[in-house]
Amino acid sequence: xxxxxVLVEVSLRDGVADPQGATVERSLPALGFDGVxxxxxxxxxxxxxxxxxxxxAMDRARRLSxxxxxxxxxxxxxIELGEESGAGAPRSGTGTDMSPGSWPx
Amino acid sequence: xxxxxxxxxxxxxxxxxxxxxxxHALGGQAEIVWHGAASLPAVDAVVLPGxxxxxxxxxxxxxxxxSPVMEAVRAMAAGGGAVVGICNGFQVLTEAxxxxxxxxxxxxxxxxxxxxxLRVESTNSVLTSGMTPGGILSIPINHxxxxxxxxxxxxxxxxxxxxxxxxxxxNPNGSMDAIAGIRNEQGNxxxxxxxxxxxxxxxxxxxxGAALLxxxxxxxxxxxxx
Numbered sequence: 313x314x315x316x317x318v319l320v321e322v323s324l325r326d327g328v329a330d331p332q333g334a335t336v337e338r339s340l341p342a343l344g345f346d347g348v349x350x351x352x353x354x355x356x357x358x359x360x361x362x363x364x365x366x367x368x369a370m371d372r373a374r375r376l377s378x379x380x381x382x383x384x385x386x387x388x389x390x391i392e393l394g395e396e397s398g399a400g401a402p403r404s405g406t407g408t409d410m411s412p413g414s415w416p417x
Numbered sequence: 418x419x420x421x422x423x424x425x426x427x428x429x430x431x432x433x434x435x436x437x438x439x440x441h442a443l444g445g446q447a448e449i450v451w452h453g454a455a456s457l458p459a460v461d462a463v464v465l466p467g468x469x470x471x472x473x474x475x476x477x478x479x480x481x482x483x484s485p486v487m488e489a490v491r492a493m494a495a496g497g498g499a500v501v502g503i504c505n506g507f508q509v510l511t512e513a514x515x516x517x518x519x520x521x522x523x524x525x526x527x528x529x530x531x532x533x534x535l536r537v538e539s540t541n542s543v544l545t546s547g548m549t550p551g552g553i554l555s556i557p558i559n560h561x562x563x564x565x566x567x568x569x570x571x572x573x574x575x576x577x578x579x580x581x582x583x584x585x586x587x588n589p590n591g592s593m594d595a596i597a598g599i600r601n602e603q604g605n606x607x608x609x610x611x612x613x614x615x616x617x618x619x620x621x622x623x624x625x626g627a628a629l630l631x632x633x634x635x636x637x638x639x640x641x642x643x
Contacts (some may be wrong), residue, residue, distance in 0.1 A: 383512065385566065
């Protein structure tokens with residue numbers, strides 16, 4: 313089992329209007345930055361993933377990206393898999409547990 | 418016996434009391450249901466209200482679809498029960514896969530809070546069954562992500578199957594085909610961006626939303642009687 317750094321880029325699909333990107337693009341010449349085109353604004357999600365090998369890591373990253381991190385109706389994902397970084401002993405988490413079972417009822 | 422409506426409260430919902438007030442004013446029973454509930458009380462209809470469920474983290478509705486109560490909402494929808502998503506509730510229904518398509522940022526990148534005119538299209542839904550097709554309603558919208566979009570195939574299906582429930586007379590947000598609300602195949606699940614609960618008293622500027630909620634109460638009573 314190894315630990316892989318994953319970077320998921322979520323952006324609007326080609327053909328879906330990206331008014332944020334268009335606004336950024338229109339603004340750049342005002343600051344003297346000419347020659348910038350095809351601006352698309354998206355978001356990046358970064359995490360570590362434990363998996364037996366790179367193929368398995370990529371497969372899981374793709375499935376979780378397509379089922380949760382993005383909405384395939386309007387968004388595309390691009391996944392970057394980093395180098396495997398040693399054994400995947402879980403880090404001690406300090407964040408809030410957001411799993412459904414932890415919600416107050 | 419008046420219809421009983423469950424209004425789901427997610428962390429970040431902010432229109433649940435408006436819906437409860439409106440339902441009460443129309444003679445129905447309404448109660449708030451916490452999103453963490455594993456089941457629904459014995460209600461005849463469920464409303465997912467407006468707001469910012471789970472802070473709209475990731476995408477509006479993306480986290481809310483995992484709320485425990487959504488399993489019960491899903492079961493209710495599958496069983497033919499009336500489920501209506503208003504504004505953020507519509508976004509939750511699309512993310513949960515109970516309605517097709519998605520709501521993206523308004524075309525003008527502006528948060529829009531204004532009263533718009535809507536045309537009643539399909540009357541084959543729990544929200545519009547007693548309405549006049551082509552009738553014009555004046556109801557407020559209040560959203561940043563209300564720009565309805567879907568694939569060309571989905572749009573063709575929505576049109577062919579009479580599943581567009583409401584259209585904007587003057588498209589305010591870039592929605593495909595000026596869609597303001599849609600329904601599922603059976604007509605028991607409806608999502609809409611406008612807020613009928615805010616147009617339930619002439620003092621609020623319009624009473625047109627009350628007509629829609631009356632349809633919902635009538636449809637919900639019918640389900641119970643059946």
